[in-house]
Amino acid sequence: MGLDWRNIDIEPAVTDLRNRTLSRLPGDFSRLVYLASSRDCNTGQYYHDGLTFHFSQNVASKAMGLCHREIFDRLVYASLEELIEELCNYISSTDERPEDFLKSWKHLGSYRVTIPSECDELEAEVFLSNVRLALAILQARQKPASQDEQSA
């Protein structure tokens, strides 16, 4: 743990994480949520049993941090249209009803915890703003559908 992480070769762990874990998730938004939820909010350390078993806790955490940052960057620079598509993919992958999901995310601001620890402040603001917009657009799309259901 005392080693400087910059001197540790984390590339094999990153490749392993990408190929075995992240590739199985449906889209970048799902990957972002997965990586953020694998992080201990008190310490900022990431935990992954399989990766720790093959490498070490330190390497596994650094590899996950790197992937988290990469995916976050992709989503920051994705267009609003692409971000909405990613969010839809993620919502579909959960068992929740889309309207409940959207209401909860908008109300609780759950997306705030998906931001990586080491990230540019303005990039984080761009991401949060785009997610807020994406949620508002998806909610607006939900309204006519629910109105149709009620009238039927």
Added chain:
Amino acid sequence: MSQLLPYLFLGLLLSAVLAWWVWDAIVHRGSAEVLAPQQPRSSVRSVGSQRDLGERIFGPQDWDFVSRETTSEIQRIFQRERTVLAIAWLRRMRLQVSQVMRAHVEAVQQSEDLRLATEIRLALSYFMFLFLCNSLIGWVWFRGPVRTRKIVRQTLQWTVQLRGVFEQLMASVDPASCGVARTNFNRGTVRN
């Protein structure tokens, strides 16, 4: 009133000459001794990413999508959100250039090799940038980022060139300060 006209004309002429002088220094950088910076790879990358974030905020793609696919209420939310981001981004640009300028002033105070003409040119460029940046902030706040993106894009190109002039000047006066300023500029941090 008519007695003031010659002075007014002279003032305008002087302003135009100064503006042309500064503009010439920035646009035709290769012709002056300060104007051919060999930027290191890292700083180029950083400027690239700064530009990308600016383009991300001011780019037309999202607005095209929002105006095509969403209601007027969502369009209003979009304008509001992007105005906040655009102003934050412009403020950051202003802060970063100010940091570099402050570091340069500190370096120049300790330097014996003072090139007065270059320093005046640099100072005028800096004040022109501040004026332009503050005007843009007001303009974006008033009109929104969508309608002002062309002028902001132009200013951004100008800013990147201005930064090249700053760094080259600082490197010639004090390479150590130049390194510090470059790092601060790249990180976007405030130097105490």
